[in-house]
Amino acid sequence: MDLGISALSYVNSIKNDEFTVEEFISKSLERINQVDEKLHAFLRVNDLVIKNAREIDTKIKSNQNVGKCYGMPISVKDNICIEGSKTTCASKVLENFVAPYTSTVISKLNSEDAIIIGKTNLDEFAMGLSTEFSAYGPSRNPWNTDYVPGGSSGGSGVSVSANECIASLGSDTGGSIRNPASFCSVVGLKPTYGLVSRYGLVSYANSIEQIGPLTKTVEDSAFLLNIISGIDSNDNTTVDNKNQDYLNNIDAGISGKKIGIVTEMTNSEGLSTDVLNATNDAVKTFEKLGANCEQVSLQMIPYTVAAYYTITSTEAGSNLARYDNIRYGYEFDSSGFEFNSYISQARSKLGPEVIRRMILGGFVPSAGHAGKYFLKALKVKSKLIAEINHVFEKFDFLISSTVPIQPFKFGEKIQDPVSLMMVDFNTVTANLTGIPAISVPYKITNGLPIGIQIMANCLEEHSLLQAAYALEKTVDLPKVPV
């Protein structure tokens, strides 16, 4: 039994009776037991999965209706709520938080008979891009465990890459799905803002973040997007995609399509030569497939990281204000505290990156400074949106590397917050403008992965997945060494 199979081949194998759900789930649990002590993809593994697997096997044997997922094991980032189970956001502050309700994406997966095998690690409250800021210790890159797996959905990336599960759900605020997808050599899709319900996703920067899949293949991302997307009465920001089938004609190719190579993302200061070479190579591949590629400049790009951190810190300062330890949290003796000092004490359990952004978030939108920082950031955002709209009048897709660099070693960047921020350089544009973007595994150089990012206009996931599929079919990557 190959645990590295895609979601679609898993479904076929189950239908062809090659193995039972229970057999696959048991093997997956064995695999987790075997590798996760080292990789630390999971914060918690669901103990009930064998029981769930048996139930689905019974349904299959007795020819009852079975959901599209046929019991495939899916992991979920630990900032997405499931009723009755812990959702910690990798924070000490939510160490004992048990969600009283289930998020929309999980309800949808459940109704398609997916098995949620466990909750995966992340940077605390999804702030970071290496999982080094998890309060429960970092995850490790399966390609080389001395290196970070990317983040913030690092645990999700690792769990899929290391074949601990078939697929995973992550969240992407500034690259948090695509970055670990790139670093771990899996496919990661950030959908259009509003395409997937955020109900049950613990907010960090709610104006720009989305839930999305991390999968082994582009087809699998389309498969999961079919399930999790669509309008939701519990999220006023969701849009109606009329039950679009993203798998349909996924092999349509990209002949005749116009692809813009984002100049600012291919000549940026921090871009590594290996990554640039891989990007240029991907452009050539697209041209071979019949696409027309040309350079396109987006002049707001150099300001996007600053705008991104200004906006996300402002929203984080607001979204995380509720962790005052009054209604839920952890226990400490509150006697003797005046209200404000109580809150300070309660918030002292937050990690350094969260505290950094809370302080920033208290400053940049404040009355005396908003004009210089927060309002300027909003201006960059709206100018960027105008540029993107203009560019997509001419182009079908934009291309860049997902991350300007390859995975780095633990501790290498953690002391230098600004250089860490610049790692988001290529990914934040999709969040600030709401457009969909996907990271496709493209190369392994020096034993570490490089992913290529393709972006499309809002709600153009269908053609985006076709382009990603075309690129994916041209690459043949080695198996993960773990």
Added chain:
Amino acid sequence: MTKIGLEIHCQLTKLESKLFCSCKADYREFEPNTNICPVCMGIPGSLPLLNKSAVEKATLIAMALDCKTPGKIAFFRKNYFYPDLPKNFQITQLNAYGNTSIGWEGRILVEDKQIKIRRIQLEEDPGRLIYEGATEKTKLTLVDYNRAGTPLVEIVTDPDFETPHQVREFLNILSDLLENLNVSDPGLEGAMRADANVSIEGGSKVEIKNIGSFHDLEKAVHFEITRQHSLAERKIEIIQETRHWDDGRKITVSARTKEEEAEYRYHLEADIPWVRINDNTKNQLRAQMPESISSKKERYISKYDITPQVAGILASDRYFSELFEKANNETNAKDVANMITTDIMGLLDTREKREISKLEAGHLSDLAECVKSNKITRASAKLALDEIIKNGKPLSQIIEVLDLGHVSDESTLSDIISQVLNEEVKAAEDAKQNPETVNFLVGKVMQKTHGKADPELTLTLLKKNLDIE
């Protein structure tokens, strides 16, 4: 010159649910912390879902106050820490980046003086803090989140008032208006609250908060003006500050904590997309808008020939004007109006009494009819009302039970006599032969009228009917 401005908070109590979730907008019946859900408790991952009816009701208020209304509205987060605030921010509105609140630049006439409405916005009410014992010495503060998320409309006036009396008049007009629009029940405890700012010639603006009722507001404003004048007379500077109304001592006291420039870090609430209110929607809302109090008053005067005073009293109260409209039928309008203003308003002077009252419009038209046709006296009508309010039985029954009717009406009696004669054919024949036996028939009539028939008239009519002497 004295300048007084107001900031009024009015709950939209007539709505079914809270502003951003499906918990009840009317939280008053609930045990503490039982009218709550993940959304109004700000549980991680929950999202606010906008109650569209709240936007409509608030827009009605803006229209009734002659405000400008926007083509689309936005919500903002006002960030601050307070135990009654589940998310540690309040979802509210802001006009700093363009006019996107429910309304602005409105006006209302108060005793011939125009009061300008600066802004109207829709926001969520926080929870309720309950202090154990005296406010200053409390050891334990309890929080009840049942109220958290209740739809609240904030109405801010320009500092156009000059006297506490004008303030009081304005609040009366405003609460009648809100009641008439069927958006709020201002009589409910805590449904309407107000803060005031007061300044006198040459002094800084002083804000007064923590005022429990409209009655106290007038007193607080009066006290504050007196305090400021007394400072001015002694050439003591009036500093800009926030003062709290001390309900026990009936004075304002400095809030002491230095109120720095408020730092709320306002930013857009992205979880609620902008709501478009196009002209079509506005026209529909306008068409739904109930008749204004002043136009209602005019109509009562011109159509029913009711005195302006009675018409004014009726029109300004939603409950009584509805009762009046339902009970009157062109001919009895004056009687119905008088009965409401002289009797019913006294009997149903509180909200609680109205709620349990069984009185319906039909009772009132019946009653007016009976009085008019002399079936019962005006005094009896009042007795009957008392009973109707208690048990809601039909007027005819009540008149019987209370023995209010006096059957001295010829035609009524004649009808009853015809009935008796039809039923007692033999006795009628006997009476014709032997007039002495007519008393048997009188007895029968008495039975039918429960003894209320005028005996002499009955005898006369019977004799006439039987053609005997």
